[in-house]
Amino acid sequence: MKVETAKKVEDAAAWRKYSENMLPPLLQAALDCFVEHGYHGTTIRTVAARAKLSVPGLYHHYASKQALLVAIVQFAMKDLLVRSEDAVAEAGSSVEEQFRLLIECLALFHAHRSELAFIAASEIRSLEGESRTAHIQSRDKQQQMVDDIINQGMREGNFDAEHPKDTSRAIVTMCTGIAQWYRRDGELTPEELALRYANIARMTLGVGPGSRRESVFTAPTVGDAPIVVN
Amino acid sequence: MKVETAKKVEDAAAWRKYSENMLPPLLQAALDCFVEHGYHGTTIRTVAARAKLSVPGLYHHYASKQALLVAIVQFAMKDLLVRSEDAVAEAGSSVEEQFRLLIECLALFHAHRSELAFIAASEIRSLEGESRTAHIQSRDKQQQMVDDIINQGMREGNFDAEHPKDTSRAIVTMCTGIAQWYRRDGELTPEELALRYANIARMTLGVGPGSRRESVFTAPTVGDAPIVVN
DNA sequence: ACTCCTACCGAGCGATCGCTCGGTAGGAGT
């Protein structure tokens, strides 16, 4: 029982955990280059050098420069989608909580994985064929998750927005935008920033900042009680 | 008197007016190519072909590929800054009105000039040397304008934000983000979108949507009266 | 001992890149 509870808590919070060096070294080298010079501005020789490989050595692992980009972008979208679903699942049945955790998750990802998210967003143009289509579908799915929760909240009367669709887009954009400016050596940790962004997002829906600043582990009873808030 | 008033009104609203084909044909061709393939993904031959010039013909007008990008980006930033200043000036002394018009202006620009704004934001990496520094300074100046107005509004008690700096960044990001997704054939005109974004932005500062949906020309008396609102 | 297989390279190929050389055509000025 004790073990199961601990494990459940651990799983439930997995979407908040970010390790370093999650990418294979070669992909990490490619990502660094892409961030610095862009996909087309990066040469295969630069990537190889940064990964301490020869050019043929690099091609042993990936078939082409394009394959490197595809692998990076697919990793990014998969990671974000899994985390997003976990976050919503952890929230339980409260729409307000679902929204709060999803935005927190979105912000957290774009701060912690800013390079990854930056490339996934800025190099869509550089993706060829099907991987481009697939990537755009992932993006749309991500937006749809936020749309759905906001619509649900509108129906239940928790949220108040004149134009929910536009508000949803604005919220997602401001979260994904984090990847463009967030610096690890800045003033805020990803966690602090994510809390602030969740509150800012709530305000656009007419929900007060609702200062829930404690750790998630302290007050798990709130979500359990089947009380309709509004 | 009649002429002067008319001219004043016209000047005051100049920041709302967007003509087409404002760029020289060659720069427009370059912009189209950059939007489609990115700066490094664009070849000088492609630009020349789209502008119906030979390659040496192109180099008669601009010294290098980099010069094309610099010209485009400088045009974009100059245009946005001038419009922003005009918008704030038109607002008069009311901080709330200054904020509303500045956000409207920002959103309007990023919808009307989405290609221009998109390149100006996404190709910073591709700018070399001083023009890169200058461009980043322009960006910061733009952010600072919003910061200043929000801070002023906080001091005067018009706005309510837990973290004004973060809210300001979120607002600017969601406006500049418009350039990434706005399509001319979409559901909303730039003007409609800008009004909605101004309202969404106001909500993040605890100010209700304040449905001021009429034309700007109907109620100019509000800004004239030197009344402190709060 | 021998056969695979994985993980790599040195050298270089064909294509394409940004950019230039040495021009011309035609209008404006005197």
Add this chain to the structure above:
DNA sequence: ACTCCTACCGAGCGATCGCTCGGTAGGAGT
């Protein structure tokens, strides 16, 4: 009539690009 100047090109140069050829080194399996 002559001199500029602007607005262009055809052809091509040197550099660099993505990618490949034909290898080797060394560990695992039998």
